[in-house]
Amino acid sequence: SQTIHQWPATLVQPVGSPLSLECTVEGTSNPNLYWYRQAAGRGLQLLFYSIGIDQISSEVPQNLSASRPQDRQFILSSKKLLLSDSGFYLCAWSQQGLGELFFGEGSRLTVL
Amino acid sequence: TQLLEQSPQFLSIQEGENLTVYCNSSSVFSSLQWYRQEPGEGPVLLVTVVTGGEVKKLKRLTFQFGDARKDSSLHITAAQPGDTGLYLCAGYNSGGSNYKLTFGKGTLLTVNP
Numbered sequence: 001s002q003t004i005h006q007w008p009a010t011l012v013q014p015v016g017s018p019l020s021l022e023c024t025v026e027g028t029s030n031p032n033l034y035w036y037r038q039a040a041g042r043g044l045q046l047l048f049y050s051i052g053i054d055q056i057s058s059e060v061p062q063n064l065s066a067s068r069p070q071d072r073q074f075i076l077s078s079k080k081l082l083l084s085d086s087g088f089y090l091c092a093w094s095q096q097g098l099g100e101l102f103f104g105e106g107s108r109l110t111v112l
Numbered sequence: 113t114q115l116l117e118q119s120p121q122f123l124s125i126q127e128g129e130n131l132t133v134y135c136n137s138s139s140v141f142s143s144l145q146w147y148r149q150e151p152g153e154g155p156v157l158l159v160t161v162v163t164g165g166e167v168k169k170l171k172r173l174t175f176q177f178g179d180a181r182k183d184s185s186l187h188i189t190a191a192q193p194g195d196t197g198l199y200l201c202a203g204y205n206s207g208g209s210n211y212k213l214t215f216g217k218g219t220l221l222t223v224n225p
Contacts, residue, residue: 034213036215042198043216043217046212046214046215049211051211057209057212090155092154094211097204098143101145101157101213105154106152106153106154108152
């Protein structure tokens with residue numbers, strides 16, 4: 001069966017510090033991968049999605065970046081965090097276009 | 113611009129009551145999905161609707177996709193405390209990317225015992 005894991009689960013970082021959130025999918029190949037951000041338990045904002053290695057689409061201009069060093073690994077990064085980067089970050093995968101998304105457990109980031 | 117508008121944003125009801133939440137857009141969607149999310153967890157898919165006018169039932173939950181594929185509704189019959197959670201609609205915009213799933217802001221439902 002397929003599983004998705006993301007870490008760390010909780011992170012408290014000072015403004016201006018770097019960020020790295022990691023996400024790994026197991027049990028499938030060539031998944032579509034996603035990073036969403038959720039503020040205050042509300043809707044999900046799509047940040048990045050990737051349909052293959054070196055194929056990453058950015059949806060929102062910001063100080064965040066994403067990389068996909070391996071087929072089933074997706075990393076969300078920032079060189080300098082802002083207060084507005086605080087939120088609940090969710091990694092997800094799907095097997096095909098127009099398909100269901102399967103989400104990880106989420107990473108709660110607090111920037112102070 | 114919010115592509116998918118959900119209403120109401122918050123809903124607090126008593127156990128046994130019925131409720132309907134709505135997901136509306138001015139855009140046409142290839143398909144529309146409903147997810148349920150509990151605090152501190154990722155959303156989990158409830159249903160996918162694809163055909164205009166389609167109605168799907170999942171126990172006490174009834175989902176409908178509008179004829180023009182621009183809107184959807186979720187009706188819960190005899191709500192129970194276990195139905196409490198954030199209900200999110202999400203869609204793939206017709207004519208857009210098949211990989212870009214856009215979410216509404218959600219309806220936060222509380223069912224009181």
